[in-house]
Amino acid sequence: MAEFTIDAQPRTVTGKKVGVLRREGFVPATVYGPKSDPVNVQIPYRPLELALLKAGGSNLIDITSGGKKHTVLVREVQRNPITRKITHVDFFELDLTARLRTDVPLQLVGESPAVEARLGVLITGPTSLHVELLPSQLMDHIAVDISVLTEVGQSIHVADIKLEAGIVILNDPEELIARVSQTAAARADEEELAEGEEGAGSAEPEVVRRHKDEDEDED
Amino acid sequence: MLMPKRVKYRKQFRGRRKGTELRGAAVQFGEYGLQALEPIWLSSRQIEAARRAMVRYIKRRGKIWIRVFPDKPVSKKAAETRMGSGKGSVEYWAAVIKPGRVLFEMGGVDEQDALEALRLAAFKLPCKCKIIRRIDPISGQEVG
Numbered sequence: 001m002a003e004f005t006i007d008a009q010p011r012t013v014t015g016k017k018v019g020v021l022r023r024e025g026f027v028p029a030t031v032y033g034p035k036s037d038p039v040n041v042q043i044p045y046r047p048l049e050l051a052l053l054k055a056g057g058s059n060l061i062d063i064t065s066g067g068k069k070h071t072v073l074v075r076e077v078q079r080n081p082i083t084r085k086i087t088h089v090d091f092f093e094l095d096l097t098a099r100l101r102t103d104v105p106l107q108l109v110g111e112s113p114a115v116e117a118r119l120g121v122l123i124t125g126p127t128s129l130h131v132e133l134l135p136s137q138l139m140d141h142i143a144v145d146i147s148v149l150t151e152v153g154q155s156i157h158v159a160d161i162k163l164e165a166g167i168v169i170l171n172d173p174e175e176l177i178a179r180v181s182q183t184a185a186a187r188a189d190e191e192e193l194a195e196g197e198e199g200a201g202s203a204e205p206e207v208v209r210r211h212k213d214e215d216e217d218e219d
Numbered sequence: 220m221l222m223p224k225r226v227k228y229r230k231q232f233r234g235r236r237k238g239t240e241l242r243g244a245a246v247q248f249g250e251y252g253l254q255a256l257e258p259i260w261l262s263s264r265q266i267e268a269a270r271r272a273m274v275r276y277i278k279r280r281g282k283i284w285i286r287v288f289p290d291k292p293v294s295k296k297a298a299e300t301r302m303g304s305g306k307g308s309v310e311y312w313a314a315v316i317k318p319g320r321v322l323f324e325m326g327g328v329d330e331q332d333a334l335e336a337l338r339l340a341a342f343k344l345p346c347k348c349k350i351i352r353r354i355d356p357i358s359g360q361e362v363g
Contacts, residue, residue, distance in 0.1 A: 057357035077356060082318055121282050123326070127362055205225055205226045
């Protein structure tokens with residue numbers, strides 16, 4: 001059923017010893033779901049990297065391990081904060097008849113006339129939306145047209161996004177998706193700075209429990 | 220310069236800076252970020268100097284996010300003081316940085332300007348830094 005496939009091997013190495021696997025070119029991963037027991041697997045690095053690049057977090061992937069096939073979604077990818085190499089992946093095995101909750105990436109399409117005219121700066125919010133849907137309704141991304149932002153101060157919120165029937169967005173409806181903001185922030189910062197410098201020498205933060213300390217000193 | 224408004228205790232122990240940053244290590248708000256590659260104490264002066272370098276370069280375009288806050292009081296004894304008689308007075312405020320931490324982010328400017336502004340900011344910092352782009356946490360693809 002799924003468009004993407006990954007060949008995995010069953011994994012017996014767990015805990016801190018998985019470092020050995022990583023040095024051998026494998027990524028430790030785990031497959032779990034509401035109707036199955038968790039399975040530890042290991043996947044060669046490069047095929048996994050390519051599959052994640054194409055499938056993202058909102059496309060189904062078939063994982064074959066030890067003769068068994070699991071239809072999964074990528075739930076979490078752990079990366080080294082500096083090298084950004086993948087260190088571990090969580091796969092969520094789906095019940096194809098039940099509704100599921102997942103993150104679908106947002107894609108801003110078009111150009112805002114206000115930003116093109118350099119009247120403002122486009123401030124964007126989250127890169128994905130948390131939605132509840134059926135596995136058959138999964139999509140690559142949610143497209144948001146920002147060409148409606150014609151003036152500075154205009155914004156698009158979660159409530160403005162319309163999706164097909166049956167898909168529920170779980171984010172706060174008031175959450176900001178995109179806004180055209182004034183570019184005078186830098187000037188305001190400079191003013192703040194000038195004010196800050198005047199008082200910087202003598203300023204000292206208030207100690208929350210200072211009065212108690214003083215009481216003790218007196219004793 | 221940045222410093223806390225209220226603190227629970229006036230002075231702190233030095234602590235240790237082991238390991239890498241696991242949180243605050245990805246670009247969250249803008250399109251580009253400056254990532255620290257070494258463990259350091261980043262003083263409020265250094266943060267301010269880097270911020271100024273960026274603001275000066277990008278003029279009034281774009282937006283800058285400062286992702287670190289100097290909440291650690293660093294004390295120092297006065298010059299030519301004999302040892303003892305308690306801990307010195309607070310000299311400056313610092314942010315404790317571990318490798319991987321995103322220090323600044325920038326958005327709403329051209330790629331060329333953003334990279335140059337972050338490069339200039341990196342000169343004001345006491346550690347090796349790397350300019351990074353925002354990526355999708357799952358696919359690893361560059362976003363924006």
